[in-house]
Amino acid sequence: MAFSEDLKERIKKIMSKYETKQSALIPVLHEVQREYGWLSLDSMKEVAELLSIPPADVQNVATFYTMFFTKPVGKHIIWLCRTLPCALRGAQQVEHYISEKLGIKPGETTPDGKITFFEAECLASCGTAPVMLVDDELYENLTRKKIDELIEKLRAD
C-alpha cells in the first residue's frame, strides 16, 4: 500500500509550515491516521521516507503518544475519562455500564470492529463529569440514556 498522490500532497503542504522536516512528524501522523484509521508499519516507513528520518524514530514517536494507534482499532473510538474528578462522580460505574453493554473491557474492540473502548486520563472537562470523548465529540454529564443513544448510533453507522 502506498500513499495516494492526494495524501502525499497534503503531507507536503504540512511540511512546508515547519522549520525542520522532523517537526512535521506529529501533524503528518495525524493526517495519515485520519486517512487509514491507524498507523501500519508500512505507513510509518513511508512517512519516514517522506520526512527523511529513520523509520525507528517514526515508530518511537507513534508509540509514545496514546492517540496514535499502531494496531488496527474500531471504526469509532470511545475514550472514557477515569481520573479522580470523574471517578468521584461515577466514572467507574459508567465504565462497567459501557463494558457490559458492549461486551468488552477497556482496551478491546467489539467483534464487529465498530467500537474500540479506551480509558482516558482527565479530558479537561471535570466540571461536567463524568465525560467521554467519542471520535471528535465530547459527551458530558453522562447518563445511561445518553450512553444508550450514542452507542446505538455508533453501531448503526
Place this chain on the structure above:
Amino acid sequence: MPEMRIIRSYVDRANSETIESYIASGGYTALPKALRMDPLEVIEEVKKSGLRGRGGAGFPTGIKWSFIPRDSKKPVYLCCNADESEPGSFKDREIIERDPHQMLEGIIIACYAINAHKCYIYIRGEMPKGARILERAIREAYEKGFLGENILGSGFSLDVILFRGAGAYICGEETGLLESIEGKNGEPRPKPPFPAQVGLFGCPTIINNVETLACVPHIINRGADWFASIGTPKNTGTKIYGLSGCVNRPGLYELPLGIPLRELIYEYGEGTRFGRAIKAVSPGGSSSAVLTADELDIPMDFDSLAKAGSMLGTAGVTVIDESTCMVRVAQNLAHFYRDESCGQCVQCREGTWWLEKMLTRIEEGRGRMEYLDTILDACSQMKGTTICALADGCAMPVESIVRKFRHEFEEHIRLKRCPFESRYMGVWEED
C-alpha cells in the same frame, strides 16, 4: 455574590467565539495600543501588573519575558501552552472554545513584546473541538490583518501555527512541549539551559499558559494599576477557579486571587452533594497536596497555599466528601502519574509504578503496616530529584494523603479489606 468576570465576560454569549462577537465587545483594541508602545514598555506594564503565570508555577510573566535577549541573532518563539491536562483543570478549554480571540490578542501582544515572529499554539490532541475553533479564529485574525505581515501598519509581522498534540500529559511541561513540536517524544529537557536562552529549535523561547495570555489585553487596555488592585498585593488579578468532585455546582468561577477556599466551595459551589461533610480538598489540580476540612479558610492564592504546604497550581479544586475512600483516591492519582511518566528518570518511572502497586495492595486488603513508611520514603525520594516536576506532582498528593489520613490506610491493613461499602469510588448521579 456574582463572579468578578474579566476573562469570562463573554463566554455565555451566543457565537462568542467569532471575531465579530469579540470585536463588538471591545476586542482587538488593546493590540493597536500595544503596537504604539515600545516593546519594553509593554513588558514593563505586564511586570507592574504583577501578573503571575496561570499554568501552575505562578512565575511572574513580565519578568519571564524580560529574560529574552534583546539582541538575539536567532529567531524568538512564543509557545502558547494549551495542553491543559492536569486533573481538575478545565479553565483553558473554555477560553479556547468560547473566547479564542482573547487569547490570540494576548499572543500577538506578547510576541510584539518579546520580538517573536512565530508562535506555536500547542493544543492537546483530545481537544478536537478546540482545535477546529482555534483554526478558524486564526484564519479570521489573518483576514482582518491582526496576523501576518505588517500588522495594522506597525511594521510588526507574526505567524501563528496551531500544533495538535497526540495524548501525553507530559507535553504540558514546557520543555516536553518543545520536544513534541520538534517531532520527538515529549521528554522534558534538563534545565538549565532555560527555554528563554535555548528553547524551540535551539532559539530563545517563551512558554505561556492560555489563561496567562488572555489576561494581557486587559492589562494593556485598563492598565497595570487596575490589574494590580485586584486580588492581594503579590497575587494580583482574577483567577479562573475550577470546581469539581463532590459539590452541588461544579464549574468555573472567576474571582479575585485570595478568595477563601471555603467561600468558593460553599458560596459558589453551593456546598457538597447530599450535604455530606468534606473530607479532603485538592486545591490546585491533582499535583497539589490535599487539604483537610480544617484547612478551608486558606486564601486561594499562590503564596498562601505554598505556605500551607500545598500549591495553587492550576486552581482546579476537587472536593472529596466523607463517603470517599482515601486509599482509592491515592491509588487513582498514582495510576495517573504512572501512566503519564515519560520514563526518563528512575525515581519517577519506578516510583510511580511502585506507589500504584503498594496502594493497590492496601486497597485490596493485601497491605502491611510497613508499607506506609516505605510509601512516605519513596515520596520523599521523588521530590526535587528529577528532570521535571511530574514526579513531585505524584509524590505531593500521595504523601499528604498518607500523612493526613493514615488511619484509613491502617484500617484497610488491619481489616484486610476496604472498609467502605461501595465497590465504587464515587456516586453516579444516575443511581
